[in-house]
Amino acid sequence: MLSDAKIEAYRKMSQPERWREVEALMTYAWNQLKQLPHDEVVRRLARDKKEHDDADEIILAHLRRFP
């Protein structure tokens, strides 16, 4: 959990500056993930993708009901 001060500092950044923070964190996460065995990386990415696809299905089915 980020402290209020860190959130306030992040909020004050320009959007490109914020994206550099996003990129740094995502790069760290990807480098950590890559250290796992290849099969495990594939499994985790597939799980993430499945959860994401399930959410897309919920969203689009809902939008279909409210055209």
Next chain:
Amino acid sequence: MTDLPIERVLLESIDQIERLGIDYAVMGGFAARAWGLPRPTFDADIAIAADPETLQRLFAAFEEAGFDVPPEHKTGFLDNVGGFQKASVNRFADQHVWSTDLFLVQGAFLRSALDRARNASIGYQQVRVMAPEDLILLKLIASRRKDLADIEEIVTICQSLDMPYLRQWASKLGITDRLVQFFPTPPPSDG
């Protein structure tokens, strides 16, 4: 150029879309990161407005750029997700296959969201990203724990949201009860 394979794949996908002059908006995890707090995402989702002919030109452009386009897409068959059409193109990078999901814009809400997309930085590029209000509405529909966390973060970072727009579409989409969890309606003033 970024070292992140999913970001590279997203930006290369946008290059192809922009070259053909197709209206688009990045949605999903990357859009949430553009307006909220940093968190990893491995999903590249883009809403596009394209007729079948333009879509075929786009698939050809993707293939030329080194993407793998499923053969059924090239014969006009797209995936059906919740009654909407979706196409996925894939790219091998960093020993893994990464997908860009392309959602064909249908219906009044997604058209509105496409029209309201804003420029934002992803990598070193300015790209069109779904506005925070539209992203909040989609996340209210999904309402998984991570979607609700995303909404909290977007609300924390984006100081000025278009509340009339949010309330209007929440009502049209039947999710006003979910919206008021985050934005309680102000009480009517006396007199």
